[in-house]
Amino acid sequence: MADRGVRVASGIAVGVVVIGVAEIVSVLISPDSTPLQAVGGWIIDHTPTGFREWIIGLVGTDDKLLLFICMGVVAFLLSALAGAVERARRPIGSALFAVFGVLSTIAALTRPESTWTWAFPSILGVIAGILLLRSLIERADRSSDVTEFAVERRQLLRGIAIAIVVGGGVGLVGRVIGLRSRSVANERAEVTLPPPATPATPVPAGADLRIPGLSSYLTPNSDFYRIDTELTVPQVSKDDWSLRIHGMVDREIHLKYGDLAARPALERLVTLTCVSNPVGGDLVGNASWLGYRLDDLLKEAGPHPDADMVLSRSVDGFTAGSPLAVLLDGRDAMLAVGMNGQPLPTEHGYPARLVVPGLYGYVSATKWVTELEVTRFDRAQSYWTERGWSPQGPIKTECRIDTPRAHGTYPAGSKLTIAGVAWAQHRGINAVEVRIDQGEWQPARLAAEPSIDTWRQWAFDWEATGSGVHTVWVRATDGAGVVQTADVADVVPDGASGYPSLTVRVS
Ligand SMILES: Nc1nc2c(c(=O)[nH]1)N[C@H]1C(S)=C(S)[C@@H](COP(=O)(O)O)O[C@H]1N2
Ligand SMILES: [Mo]
Numbered sequence: 001m002a003d004r005g006v007r008v009a010s011g012i013a014v015g016v017v018v019i020g021v022a023e024i025v026s027v028l029i030s031p032d033s034t035p036l037q038a039v040g041g042w043i044i045d046h047t048p049t050g051f052r053e054w055i056i057g058l059v060g061t062d063d064k065l066l067l068f069i070c071m072g073v074v075a076f077l078l079s080a081l082a083g084a085v086e087r088a089r090r091p092i093g094s095a096l097f098a099v100f101g102v103l104s105t106i107a108a109l110t111r112p113e114s115t116w117t118w119a120f121p122s123i124l125g126v127i128a129g130i131l132l133l134r135s136l137i138e139r140a141d142r143s144s145d146v147t148e149f150a151v152e153r154r155q156l157l158r159g160i161a162i163a164i165v166v167g168g169g170v171g172l173v174g175r176v177i178g179l180r181s182r183s184v185a186n187e188r189a190e191v192t193l194p195p196p197a198t199p200a201t202p203v204p205a206g207a208d209l210r211i212p213g214l215s216s217y218l219t220p221n222s223d224f225y226r227i228d229t230e231l232t233v234p235q236v237s238k239d240d241w242s243l244r245i246h247g248m249v250d251r252e253i254h255l256k257y258g259d260l261a262a263r264p265a266l267e268r269l270v271t272l273t274c275v276s277n278p279v280g281g282d283l284v285g286n287a288s289w290l291g292y293r294l295d296d297l298l299k300e301a302g303p304h305p306d307a308d309m310v311l312s313r314s315v316d317g318f319t320a321g322s323p324l325a326v327l328l329d330g331r332d333a334m335l336a337v338g339m340n341g342q343p344l345p346t347e348h349g350y351p352a353r354l355v356v357p358g359l360y361g362y363v364s365a366t367k368w369v370t371e372l373e374v375t376r377f378d379r380a381q382s383y384w385t386e387r388g389w390s391p392q393g394p395i396k397t398e399c400r401i402d403t404p405r406a407h408g409t410y411p412a413g414s415k416l417t418i419a420g421v422a423w424a425q426h427r428g429i430n431a432v433e434v435r436i437d438q439g440e441w442q443p444a445r446l447a448a449e450p451s452i453d454t455w456r457q458w459a460f461d462w463e464a465t466g467s468g469v470h471t472v473w474v475r476a477t478d479g480a481g482v483v484q485t486a487d488v489a490d491v492v493p494d495g496a497s498g499y500p501s502l503t504v505r506v507s
Contacts, residue, residue, distance in 0.1 A: 003144065004084060006156065010136040011083015011093060013163035014129045015075055018097065020171030022125030023178070031178040031232055033118040035100075035125065036075075038108035040067055040231045049388045053491055056276055064231055086137045093137075094130045101126030112317020132163060182235045188350055191238065191343040193290055197264035200288050206448035209457050213403030214419040217447070217457060218269075219285035221340050226347050227274050227283060227361065229383070234315050234368045238351040243335065247311075247373040250302030257351055260337065263292050268332040268357075271423050271454040273395050275360040275384075276491050280400055280500040284423065286454050289355045290338030295328050297335065303328075303374045311373040311380045312354055312366035321382040321391060322356060322364045324374065331357050331426055332453065335369070357453035358426030360495060363393035390494035397424035397484040399432060399458070399476040401502045409505040410464050418444075418472055418502070419459035428452030428479030434460040435473040444474075452479055464506045472502045 019035065026034045032041070044067070047055075052063075059066050078096065086093030104122035108114055136159070143152035208217040238257040245253040267290045274283035298310070309321045327333045333356040337344060344350040349367030356364035362384040373380070377391055385391045399422035410416060422429045428449060433441040447457035464470070477483045488498035 006140045006143075006153070006160075007083045007086065007137065008080045009083065009157070009160045010133060010140060011079045011081065011086070012076065013136070013160045013167065014083065014093075014097065014133045015079025016164050016171070017132055017167035018079075018100075018125040018129035019075070020125075020167035020169070020174070021128040022121035023171040023174035025124050025174075026121040027174050027178045027181070029117050029120060030113075031175065031182065032111060033108050033114065034121045035104040035108075036068070036071055037231055038111055038118070038122070039104055040071055041111055041229075042107040043067065043071075044229050044231070049492055053276060057278065061226060067231075083133070083137075086133055088138055088141055091130075091134065094133055097126050097129050097133065113315060136160065136163075179232070184235045184237050184346060184350060187237055187239075188343050188346065191351075193338045193341075193343060194261060194265045196267035196290055198266045200267040200269050201450045203269070203450055204448045207450050207457070209419065209447050209459050211403065211417055211419045211459055213405070214457060214459070215402050215421055217286060217454075218340065219287060221287070221342060221345050221348070224285040224287065224339075224348065225272075225274065225283045227276065228316075228347075228367060229318055230316055233347045235346065236315055236351060236368050236370075241351050241370065243352065243370060243372065245297060245301040245372045245374070247375050248304040248307040249374050250304070251300070253297065253301045255297075260292060260335075263296070265290055265292060265337075266332065266334065267338075268334065268355075269451045269454045270332070270355050270357045271425055272355070272361055272365055273398075273423065273425070275362050275389065275393055275495045277398075277496065278491055279398065279488075279496045279498045281496075282400075284400075284421075284455065287340050289334060289336040290341075291334035291336035291352075291355065294333040294335060294354070294356075295330070298324070298327060298372070298374070301374065307374045307376060309375050309377045309380060311375050311382060312364075312369050313371040313373065314366050314368045315370050316368060317383075318366060319382040320354075320361075320363050320366045321375075321377065321380060321385065322354075322359060323377075323392070326359065327356065333357065333364075358395055360393035360395055362389060363391075388493060393494060395423070395425050396495045396497050397427070397429075397476055397478045397482065398422070398497070399474050399484065399500060401472065401474055401500050404502075404504065406502050407504070409507055412465055412467055412506050414464045414506075416462045416464055416504070417459055418462055418474075419457065420474065420500075421455040421457055422474075422476035423455035424476065424478035424484075425453050425455075427482075429456040429458075429476055430479055430481060431477040432456075432458035432460075433475055433477075434462075435475075436462065437470055441475070464504065467506050469503055469505050472504065473499045474501070475499050 082093035277283035444458040444460040
């Protein structure tokens with residue numbers, strides 16, 4: 001019988017080869033069809049909501065990296081186990097790999113964008129793996145039976161090492177080629193955006209207080225938060241892209257990217273907010289968006305009077321359900337193609353996405369959007385409402401303290417500027433107030449507000465007196481005069497609420 005170490009090493013080599021073969025086969029199919037991608041996608045779609053929010057609270061938007069690391073560790077341990085239990089007469093390890101192959105194939109075939117060919121990476125990877133495992137274990141048994149086993153054993157170990165290096169190398173090459181060959185980065189760099197028929201209000205100097213530590217009024221694309229259910233960013237060529245408007249409409253509409261040029265473009269300043277943003281969190285950003293009015297598009301299709309929802313669908317199967325009335329009430333809801341003067345970055349939805357002022361992203365901001373189905377809230381569910389989130393997602397009035405940093409220590413008499421942003425998209429911000437400890441609410445100064453659809457900066461000058469720990473509280477009042485609620489709510493099911501606070505020590 002071969003020793004345990006050799007078996008375990010064989011199992012690990014086989015695991016690497018399974019992944020490697022699957023990756024190289026996927027080059028001909030799709031980078032998303034490999035076991036890691038398919039199983040990862042399945043896990044993302046089936047993660048319980050509370051657990052997901054807990055993970056995002058811990059690691060923020062590095063959640064995907066964490067998922068890959070966890071999958072890698074599990075794959076490593078399972079492969080080692082499969083090797084340890086494999087016997088020439090009782091192929092339990094092979095059976096383990098086969099079970100994994102079946103599950104991985106199912107995961108691949110049930111991905112929203114899959115075709116039957118997506119079965120190949122998992123199946124071929126596992127077949128190659130099982131053949132290798134059988135031959136390694138057979139040799140391992142033989143090398144331990146013969147008296148002069150040292151030479152055979154050395155050869156066997158060399159074979160295992162080669163399998164790991166070649167399998168890993170081939171897998172890496174497969175991944176790089178697969179991603180490169182489908183990348184739309186070059187195409188995107190060549191896109192020229194149409195000049196807007198109605199440009200955004202120029203941002204007045206007074207909109208940006210330029211206080212160190214305070215978020216800039218416009219968020220650069222590279223700093224803009226990214227939230228989606230994708231393991232790899234979808235690569236959608238504008239030449240393959242189309243938008244279909246259908247469902248409860250008089251006329252179905254099919255638009256190609258080239259058709260957009262005939263329509264008047266608008267440019268608007270809109271702040272996006274994620275429903276998963278905790279009080280004080282940074283899943284919010286402000287950009288200038290270039291696109292086409294959604295109300296015009298919908299009216300051309302002619303929604304039926306009894307419809308009340310637009311279910312937008314992305315290439316990746318993600319869906320969001322927006323109230324039809326909101327999209328038609330005259331606000332600047334749009335099919336966006338540009339962000340801060342550039343074609344949409346691929347991770348923000350190139351070539352086209354939705355942007356709706358006043359609604360959280362999960363019910364409106366579909367990236368890589370290809371379909372708008374006019375329907376009803378009592379007939380259709382969307383990606384996140386199926387997972388326990390509220391069907392309605394108006395943005396709650398909130399604010400955030402950006403500076404000074406929390407838990408800092410300042411000498412008594414220091415002049416501190418407390419500053420941050422406040423938002424209540426499509427209602428606007430009328431006031432922001434600051435309270436130190438149990439004191440009075442005092443008005444903060446407000447930056448200019450170029451649009452009620454964006455956040456607004458605020459600042460408050462405070463001379464730090466009274467040694468000890470002080471708590472600073474902030475609250476905003478929206479354009480209708482409604483003060484943000486003090487009720488503390490978690491992000492699930494329809495967005496966090498409560499006053500943000502900050503503690504500082506005065507010495
Ligand atoms: N296709 C797709 N679009 C999506 C999502 C997604 O998971 N897939 N997430 C939505 C959510 S929850 C938010 S908050 C916004 C975030 O947009 P951003 O990544 O451009 O900031 O995109 C929305 N659009
Ligand atoms: Mo979100």
